[in-house]
Amino acid sequence: MASLDKKLKERSSSTNMSLSDSPLYADRTKVYPRAVTGRWRRVKWTALVVLLGIYYLVPWLRWDRGPGAPSQAILLDLDGRRGWIFDVVIWPQEVYFVTGFLILGAIGLFLATSLFGRVWCGFSCPQTVWTDLFMMVERLIEGDRNERMRRDKQPMSFDKAVRKGAKHFIWLAIAAATGGAWVFYYVDAPSTLVKIFRGQASMEIYFFIGLLTATTYMLAGWAREQVCTYMCPWPRFQAAMLDEQSLIVTYEKWRGEPRGKHKAGESWDGHGDCVDCGLCSAVCPTGIDIRDGQQLECIGCGLCIDACVPTMQKVGRPTGLIRWDTLARQQVRETGKGSLKWRIVRPRTVLYATLLALVAAAMLVVFAMRNDSDLSVQRDRSPNFVRLTNGDIRNSYTVKISNKTQMPRQFQLSVERLPGASLAIANAEGDSTTAARHMATEANGVTTFRVLLTVPAKSAPSGSTPVEFVIRDDQGRERASHDAVFVGPAR
Amino acid sequence: MPTKIEKDQLSGTDTTGHEWDGIKELNTPLPSWWLYTFYACIAFAIVYSVLYPAWPWFNGHTSGLIGYSTRAELTQELDAQAKARAVFIDRIRATPLGDIRKDPELFNFAVAGGRSAFQTTCMQCHGSGGAGSVGFPNLVDDDWIWGGTLDQIYTTIRYGVRNANDKSHQSQMPRFGADQILTxxxxxxxxxxxxxxxxxxxxxxxxxxxxxxxxxxxxxxxxxxxxxxxxxxxxxxxxxxxxxxxxxxxxxxxAHAGSMPAWGDRLDDATIKMLAIYVHNLGGGR
CATH class of the missing domain: 1.10.760.10 (Cytochrome c-like domain)
Structure with a gap:
């Protein structure tokens, strides 16, 4: 950091320098976060264990769906084109549920941000969680901040090589487990695990494990805070969700400044509460100083709050010099005129909460009205219609019935808005007209029928006329329909 | 003329040592990431051209060490497809025509296979949907010249109509006017x-x-x-x-005497069976 400052100063002081000679990009200053204990560190550890636990273990949950269906509780079967989520089976045409969940996630994020600031960034973002895990490994092997800084300055030695090697090995192992867990959401986990180690898994599986291994290792091991500062769009536009009533990490500048060293027993007159111990900056995972005020780089993890507590206790000043607070409350506290209540109910939060409730309600309604069957009708257009020996006019259709349940079902097909029409199934066993009343469909699949719709010559419509195909399941509970047309000779 | 490399006073950058009429060139090399990517590409190209077909040669081109060719890959894929289909084709060959319908999986395969064969060999005369045209019968309606049962359709496809095959359908309507049978x-x-x-x-x-x-x-x-x-x-x-x-x-x-080839002379029996099932399934089958 110091050397970079010097360099920049040198360059800007040189009058002969033209603008194009100054560096376009500042070099990254490596961050060596120091270990810290405290309340928010505990919250972060808990979030880490819970979130990683969910991520790594969920594919191993089993769920009995009977024979012929996968026994994995959550399985996004891309080959079979089904999403299995416990007892719910999502078909490709219902992918709008995914859209719904993404909208819910986005609005939920807006609401959380307007209430608690960057709580997502600080505690639950995968980048934060995995970086935390990687930093823990680094600390266990290479020691804490000072030891790591010292070793990095030293020339390569056996000890340094072993420690660095071990660190990268464990990082890669975690990254591989992360990539492995990812593919288990898309394939049967136990059998695929065996295949992966035997070298029998498909190229796609190895590719995605490799991809996720590489990204995890690079992003959590090497890129770290640069992802949040430079790559991620979320910090850039979240300012739109924050206002002066949002909970953020604040530094009480009004009582901290003027900062400076303070000897025990000295008077505090003319001296701020901040003793400039530097711990808040040393523990920061993005390498910033919270005392500089609100910054783009701050991910709101609260570790500086933890770092400041013991210092304040040691020097005998009130804790909370760095604390979760809102800008509005800080302004009031600065004036010393009592305190302000944290306003949770604000137009912004009400709007987000209402939107969240509306979208959730809409999704629930759609889900509740979700049909276990679906009908699709495609008319043959070559030929458009055919005249039979007795003069009747016939159109033929390809009818597809989706049966989303796990058992074979029978459906009754009928056609509406076309008087005198008779339905028949091509190539049905026995009487083809009766067959239209008992259309047997396979479980969890689409069954295709060739349906012939015949109208007597006298009542055949001229040209195209709209009709409606309807299926009812054999219990008469479910109904699905599809619009089509019937074409007769033009008169 | 290369001269000695010196430091430029203004920019603090070395010169390349090249000088033309007193004009010197500053050494501002490409970014190293770019250069190494470029070197990596060269290395890749060399390895690639050794492993894969790459260079024109007297009798064609170098074939590469691993012997790859897109044609061989295509053949492999076609073989794999044929192998996957062979299971069904064998079953269709072994199953009596009338019994294929009893196995929905086999029946669906036969309809799809029949459609595919129809688009290759039949649609030229009968149309892509079997609607026919003047002189070529409509296969979708329920009017059949040589019979519309599955077996009759099979026989017609296999032996054809009025061709050189001994078993083809034969008949001839007299030319009543042209041969002066009738005025x-x-x-x-x-x-x-x-x-x-x-x-x-x-x-x-x-x-x-x-x-x-x-x-x-x-x-x-x-x-x-x-x-x-x-x-x-x-x-x-x-x-x-x-x-x-x-x-x-x-x-x-x-009089007219339309003709149809005996497809049994040209197509596999399983294909004829699939065609018969497809045509029968078009809607007019008896």
């Missing part, structure tokens, strides 16, 4: 009578008499045809060679 007036009268069979126009007793004397042998006394002889039904309003009066007159005067 033009008689042909005209019987044409009116034939039209009246499908409730069009009015017949004369003369036409009925000519029909009874010349046509009933094949087309039957009521004009409903005979599938044994490939004599079309004349009462149903479905016409292979046109249903207007002039077309019918021409059909009687000159």
């Amino acid at each position: 033009p007036a008689q042909v005209s009268a019987v044409a009116d009578y034939v039209l009246s069979l499908s409730d069009k126009g009015k017949a004369t007793p003369e036409g009925k008499k000519v029909f009874e004397e010349n046509c009933v042998a094949c087309h039957g006394p009521d004009g409903k045809g005979n599938q044994e002889l490939g004599a079309p039904n004349l009462t149903d309003g479905i016409w292979l060679y046109g249903g207007d009066r002039q077309s019918i007159y021409n059909s009687i005067f000159y």
